[in-house]
Amino acid sequence: MVKIYPFKAVRPVKEEAGNIASVPYDVVSTEEAKEIIENQPRSFMRVIRSEATLPGVDPASPEVYEAADRNLKILMEKGLLVQDEEPGIYLYRIKQGESIYLGFVSNVSVDDYRADRIKKHEHTRYDKEEDRTKHIDTTNANTGLVVLLYRDSGDIYSYIDSLVPEGNPDAVAREGSGVVHEVFRISDPRILTDLEDMFAGVDSFYIADGHHRAKSSVNVAEKRESEGRMTPESDRFMAVIFAENRVKIHGYSRLVTDLGSYSPETFMAEIKSRFDVRVYGEINDRVFRIPPLKDSKTPIHTIHMYLAGKWYELSAPVRNPEDVIGSLDVSVLQKEVMEDMLGITDPRKDPRLQYLGGARPLADLKGRVDSGAFKVAFSLQPVKVETVLSVADEGNVMPPKSTWFEPKLLSGLVIHTLE
Incomplete structure (x- = not known):
C-alpha cells in the first residue's frame, strides 16, 4: 500500500504567485529560459534553469547548481517565497478551456519507489538523472512536480473535490494561453489523516510525468544515506497526484x-x-x-x-x-x-x-x-491511460515519447525542502 505525507511547503506569497510560477525546466531551451527571465525577473526559471543567468557557462558545471541554490535563497530572503509553519497538502486545480483537472500535492516515499509501489513506464537517461540529482542535492529541495496517477473507485476523488474551499485560492497563476492554475492549502489534521487512511488502501502509484525527477530524488536519498546526512524529508519527494480517469493523454x-x-x-x-x-x-x-x-x-x-x-x-x-x-x-x-x-x-x-x-x-x-x-x-x-497502467503493472516500459499527459503543471507554486 502507498503512503502520502503532508509537508511544510515553500510557496509564493499570494500577490507574487503569477510572477514566480514558470513552465517546467524540461519544456524550454536555455535561450527560451533566458527570454522568460528577461521578461519576468522574478520567474522561478531562475532556479530551475539557472544556466540561463550565466552566459557562457557549461550547463553541467557546479557553478550552475550553486546559482540555482543562490537564486532560490534570494527569493526566500526577499520574502517572495515563504515556508508554511505547519504541514499540509495542496489542492492543485487547472482550468483549461472547458476542462477542469483537480489533484493534490503531497510527499511520497522513496521506499515505495524502490519497492515498485510507484510504478514506471519509461526508461530514464543518465545525463538527465545526473542533472536533476545535482540540482535537488545542491538546492536541498524538490523544485519540480512528479505527476502520479492512482486507480480510483470514485471515493477518493469525490472526497478531494469536496475539500476545495469556496472563495479565493491561496495562489493563482495564469498562462498566456488562458490556462489558470490554482492552489488551495489544506492543513486540518483530521482531513490529512483521512486522506492518509484512504491511500493506505491504494496498491500503487503510476508515474505519468517526471520519471527523471522521481529517480533523481531517489538518487539523492541514497547519496545522503551513504554520506551520513540523511533527514526524514530526504527520504520523501514531492508529487502531484491525480485519479487516473481525471487526466488526458495525447499522441x-x-x-x-x-x-x-x-x-x-x-x-x-x-x-x-x-x-x-x-x-x-x-x-x-x-x-x-x-x-x-x-x-x-x-x-x-x-x-x-x-x-x-x-x-x-x-x-x-x-x-x-x-x-x-x-x-x-x-x-x-x-x-x-x-x-x-x-x-x-x-x-x-x-x-x-x-x-x-x-x-x-x-x-x-x-x-x-x-x-x-x-x-x-x-x-x-493517443494511448489509453489504462494501457499505460497495464504496461507499468507488467514491469514493461513504453517506447520513447509515447504519451503526452495533460494537465501540465507549473513550477514554483509548491516547493518541498529536504530539511
Whole structure:
C-alpha cells in the first residue's frame, strides 16, 4: 500500500504567485529560459534553469547548481517565497478551456519507489538523472512536480473535490494561453489523516510525468544515506497526484529531417508495401488529433503521415493484440518505418528524429515540413491511460515519447525542502 505525507511547503506569497510560477525546466531551451527571465525577473526559471543567468557557462558545471541554490535563497530572503509553519497538502486545480483537472500535492516515499509501489513506464537517461540529482542535492529541495496517477473507485476523488474551499485560492497563476492554475492549502489534521487512511488502501502509484525527477530524488536519498546526512524529508519527494480517469493523454508526433536513400516517390512506394494507405484530404490543422478514416471491428494500427504537401492515413492489422507493447501504433511505426526504412535504431539519440508534444496544433507539424526543415511527419493517436497502467503493472516500459499527459503543471507554486 502507498503512503502520502503532508509537508511544510515553500510557496509564493499570494500577490507574487503569477510572477514566480514558470513552465517546467524540461519544456524550454536555455535561450527560451533566458527570454522568460528577461521578461519576468522574478520567474522561478531562475532556479530551475539557472544556466540561463550565466552566459557562457557549461550547463553541467557546479557553478550552475550553486546559482540555482543562490537564486532560490534570494527569493526566500526577499520574502517572495515563504515556508508554511505547519504541514499540509495542496489542492492543485487547472482550468483549461472547458476542462477542469483537480489533484493534490503531497510527499511520497522513496521506499515505495524502490519497492515498485510507484510504478514506471519509461526508461530514464543518465545525463538527465545526473542533472536533476545535482540540482535537488545542491538546492536541498524538490523544485519540480512528479505527476502520479492512482486507480480510483470514485471515493477518493469525490472526497478531494469536496475539500476545495469556496472563495479565493491561496495562489493563482495564469498562462498566456488562458490556462489558470490554482492552489488551495489544506492543513486540518483530521482531513490529512483521512486522506492518509484512504491511500493506505491504494496498491500503487503510476508515474505519468517526471520519471527523471522521481529517480533523481531517489538518487539523492541514497547519496545522503551513504554520506551520513540523511533527514526524514530526504527520504520523501514531492508529487502531484491525480485519479487516473481525471487526466488526458495525447499522441506524440514525430518529425524526420531526411528520407535517407529514398525520394518522396520511392518512400511512398515502400510505405504502401507495408501499410494500407489512403489520401486523407483536408484536415482541421487547428486541432491536435486527426480522426481515423478507417473503421474496423478488429484491432488496427492507425498512423497519419504528412509528406510532400499531403496528409495520408496508414493502417495495418494488429498482429498480436496480447502483446501490449508490440500492439502500440508507436511500436509499429518505429519498427516498420524508423528502423527498417530509415535506419533510425535509437529513437532517443538519433538527430534525424525529433518530437512534437501532442497538445500542439497540427499546423505546427505541417509547417515544419513545409518549411523544408523536415521531410516527413507522423501524427499518432493517443494511448489509453489504462494501457499505460497495464504496461507499468507488467514491469514493461513504453517506447520513447509515447504519451503526452495533460494537465501540465507549473513550477514554483509548491516547493518541498529536504530539511
